[in-house]
Amino acid sequence: MAKKPQASEPSLDASQPELQQPEEPQAPAPSSIDDEINNISIASLTLDTPLIPLRKKPPRVPATPFHFLSLPTELRIKIYEYYFEDDDEVIDLSPQNYKRIHKKLGLMRVCKLLHKEATYYYYGTRTFRIFPTYPGKYFKTKRPLLARLKPRQRECLTTLELRLGPGWNAPPKGWAVNEALGLGDCVRVRKVRVLVECDPSDNIFKGFRRSNGFYEGFSQKLLADVLAALPAVAEVEFDAWSSVKKSGAMMSGLIKVASEAKGVAVRWGPERGWTDADEDEEATVAGSDPNRPLESVPIPGFENLHGILVEA
Structure with missing residues (x-):
C-alpha cells in the first residue's frame, strides 16, 4: 500500500543555508551634537510635522548698566x-x-x-507731626514718631506740626517734651505749624470739659516747651478748623506764647486765611483789653510789617 507523502520537516543539517530574517534599517550614527539634537527632535514629532532642525540661540549680551551716580x-x-x-x-x-x-x-x-x-x-x-493723632495705641504711645527717628534723620527736618484738640479732656501721658523726644537734634527746623482742631472754652463743651481752662493751659505749656527745646525755630504758623475762633481763649493763649518766644515770628496758615488785620475777629491776650482787636495789641520785641509780625 502506497504511503502518503509527508511534509518535509526542516533539516538540522548545518550544510543547508539557514533562513535569515530581514534586518531592520538602523539610523546612522550621529556625526555631531547637532545631529543628535536633530534626531531627538525628529523622534518627538509626528510624520505630519515638518522637520525643522533646532538652532542654538546666540548668547545674550547684557545691557550696559545705567550709571545713576x-x-x-x-x-x-x-x-x-x-x-x-x-x-x-x-x-x-x-x-x-x-x-x-x-x-x-x-x-x-x-x-x-x-x-x-x-x-x-x-x-x-516733609512735615513731621510732633505728637501722634492716629487713634488707638499710636495715640497713647510713649514713643512719638520723632523719638523713633535717628539723630541724623532729625537733623534733616525743617518743619514740624503740633496738632491740638485730640484728647482735649484727657491728653495722653506721652504728649510731653523731654530728651527722648529729640527736639534738640532738630537743628534745621525753622517752622512749627500749630493746627487747632477745637476750643474747649466754647460753650458747646460746657458740661463735658474736665475743668475750665484745663486744656488751654496744657496746650500753652506744651507749645512753650516745644519752642524752648528747638534750637533754631524762627516761625510759628497758626491755623484752625472752622469752629475755632481766633478771639477764643485757646487761640489767644497760644498766640501769646508764640509772641513771647524770642526770635519767633507769628504767621497764619492757609486753612482759615487769617491775617493781622482781621476786623471780624477780636483776640484777648492776657493782660489786655478784650475789646481791642488783635492787630492793636502791642507785642514786646515785634512789629507789624505788611501783615506779618517780625522781630523788631
Whole structure:
C-alpha cells in the first residue's frame, strides 16, 4: 500500500543555508551634537510635522548698566522727588507707614552717597507731626514718631506740626517734651505749624470739659516747651478748623506764647486765611483789653510789617 507523502520537516543539517530574517534599517550614527539634537527632535514629532532642525540661540549680551551716580546732583534730586511723590506731605505715626513709606526708604541702603542725598531730601521736604493723632495705641504711645527717628534723620527736618484738640479732656501721658523726644537734634527746623482742631472754652463743651481752662493751659505749656527745646525755630504758623475762633481763649493763649518766644515770628496758615488785620475777629491776650482787636495789641520785641509780625 502506497504511503502518503509527508511534509518535509526542516533539516538540522548545518550544510543547508539557514533562513535569515530581514534586518531592520538602523539610523546612522550621529556625526555631531547637532545631529543628535536633530534626531531627538525628529523622534518627538509626528510624520505630519515638518522637520525643522533646532538652532542654538546666540548668547545674550547684557545691557550696559545705567550709571545713576554719574548724573548731576540736580537731576538726582528730581528723581528723588518723583520717587517719593506719592507720600503724604505730613508724616504721622500710623500703621500704614510700613506699607507706604518703609519699603521706599530701602533706596537709602544702596550706598553712602545715595543714603545721604535721599535722607536729606525726604526728611527735609516733609512735615513731621510732633505728637501722634492716629487713634488707638499710636495715640497713647510713649514713643512719638520723632523719638523713633535717628539723630541724623532729625537733623534733616525743617518743619514740624503740633496738632491740638485730640484728647482735649484727657491728653495722653506721652504728649510731653523731654530728651527722648529729640527736639534738640532738630537743628534745621525753622517752622512749627500749630493746627487747632477745637476750643474747649466754647460753650458747646460746657458740661463735658474736665475743668475750665484745663486744656488751654496744657496746650500753652506744651507749645512753650516745644519752642524752648528747638534750637533754631524762627516761625510759628497758626491755623484752625472752622469752629475755632481766633478771639477764643485757646487761640489767644497760644498766640501769646508764640509772641513771647524770642526770635519767633507769628504767621497764619492757609486753612482759615487769617491775617493781622482781621476786623471780624477780636483776640484777648492776657493782660489786655478784650475789646481791642488783635492787630492793636502791642507785642514786646515785634512789629507789624505788611501783615506779618517780625522781630523788631
